[in-house]
Amino acid sequence: MARADHDRRPPARPGAARRDRRERFRPRRRARDRPGVTCAVLGTGVMGSDIALSLALGGEEVRVWGRRAAGLEESRARARRNAAFLVVEGLERDESALERITWTTERARALEDVVFACEAVSEELALKHELLGSAEEELGAGAVLVSTTSALSPTRLAEPLTRPERFVVTHYAQPAHLVALVEVVPGERTSPETVAEASSLLERTGKRPAVCADMPGFLWSRLQQAVLRELVHLVARGDVTPETCDTVVKYGYASRLPAMGPFEHADLAGLELMGNQAREIWPDLATAQGPDDGPIGELRARGWTGMAAGRGFYDWRVRDPDAFRLERDREIVRRLKITRGGEVVLKGPEA
Template sequence: MLGSGTMGAQIALSLALGGFDIRLWGRRAEALPDAMDRVGAAFDFLAEAGLAEPGNRPLVLSRIKATSDLEEAVCDAGFVIEAVAEDIAVKQSLLGAAETHAASDAVLSSTTSALSATEIQSSLARPDRFCVAHYAQPAHLVELVEVVPGQQTAAGVTEFVTRLLTDTGKTPVLCPDIPGFLWARIQHAVLREFASLVGQGLVTAEACDTILKVGYASRLPAMGAFEHADLAGLDLINSAAAKAVWADLSNVMDPGDTPVGELYEQGHLGMESGHGFYDWTQRDPGTFRMQRDAEIIRRIKIRRQDAG
């Protein structure tokens, strides 16, 4: 596991819970104790929620060894995944260095959410041994992982990554190597439409989020977009009313042309700066994240109960 930040620690824990031995690599040795503390805290959160057995804590954490030595981290690894800055040059440099120390049959991966798998692998000596595995945050909770092979990825490598994710309790979905894959495209499509409406003064951010959370999202666990289309009837989806909606949807090409860009230009970055669409000096980001995670856990428990 290359990268000892939030995502790296969460992915390391997910893999360790699946029974794998992990070397968690970070550039700065002095930062590794904090990374291991994050792993431990994440395990404790799962245990408190009933998603991990408290008595297994020593065993699971013993599977994760932290190191700042890249060669030591990857020399005998079968699977190497990076979770560093979302910068293609940084990712290519790190993966290229890891490739020189890894076994020739090791599979390399990235948890990028949007960078092209084909472009990342283009700088590798063995591009056929690379495949994206995009974990969504929080990686130790969200069950879905996008599997994105590049143009040169060997079929066996895609199968290996898919099987590894399944073996660690994840739900892998094969996605095309297009900007944003599938997850981010949905996220940006929703935000583009809502940001456009807010920018036109038609609605508030609060109204949009309420519609999404209390309304639309409430049925998503039971019904996807195509299932809904079939349920409603494709004749209705082709009706004049539906065509009017499609024609009126936002097609803005740059987030800078919406309130997203306006806020950014004003120095408002969201939770990081204290202001975005909401005033985060009046809302506690830590409490928000805890409530988010609690809802994800509630949904996981429902799915597992339904699965028997």
């Protein structure tokens, strides 16, 4: 009967369907009967700022700590820009998440009564050791202490800690406020309860936690480096250009990855076919054990270390880095909208 009643509803007014789609683009609101827990983010760089916004968007109260007032102001400005971008793109109704973030240079204040503290400073083991050890002393015994790192072992990171069972890596990927996946990587002494608590908080804030083993690069960075090693190898042989590689990845291989992963594709294609392909291709794949032999080493030797230096594989004095980042974020947003029930509009040449 309910289905029949639904079928008899009058046609929607023009524009109503479009408004409905916009509603589905927005994240689910935090239940008002669940107060946000208090989190701390230690670090005011790109990752720390974006993680803080991600937590606030998920309804948590966040304190951001930094050593310098100037760094805090830069972090605040980045959070404001990103929050405004989300509103413009239709993913948020307003910028109210910013009201749940405070910035401070007082670490003890930042860590007072928090249940989740995320270290987000640069990828230097000694620096992380110093900050994690100091933070643990100021945290309550029940708090979960995490580090966002793309490659450093959680077992090694936990070496200076007296409560390593309450420590786990949560590897956010850039841009952290847009990318859903977060790798959760326990160390040798991390407790199952800590993994569960960290994963639960990530899920509450709209993330998709994936528990990975403590191995170099975890899973995300290993995949990224495996692809990069192979493509650099082909560029060095003169078989392809960086432009061709990026085109094939972005508009070919990556375009179907949201629909099926590598193992699903292998089963779909059939392991006989995949095995035959592997026999032809695997012997020719790159086996380099270091990045310095080949194009990456040559570029580094010339000081062309990437976008920040003005040149890398591309000449970023010609290409606009800010425009590139903006288009990257817009493309991620487009895909987020699709996963939240939106539609793809293919524009023809006259659109």
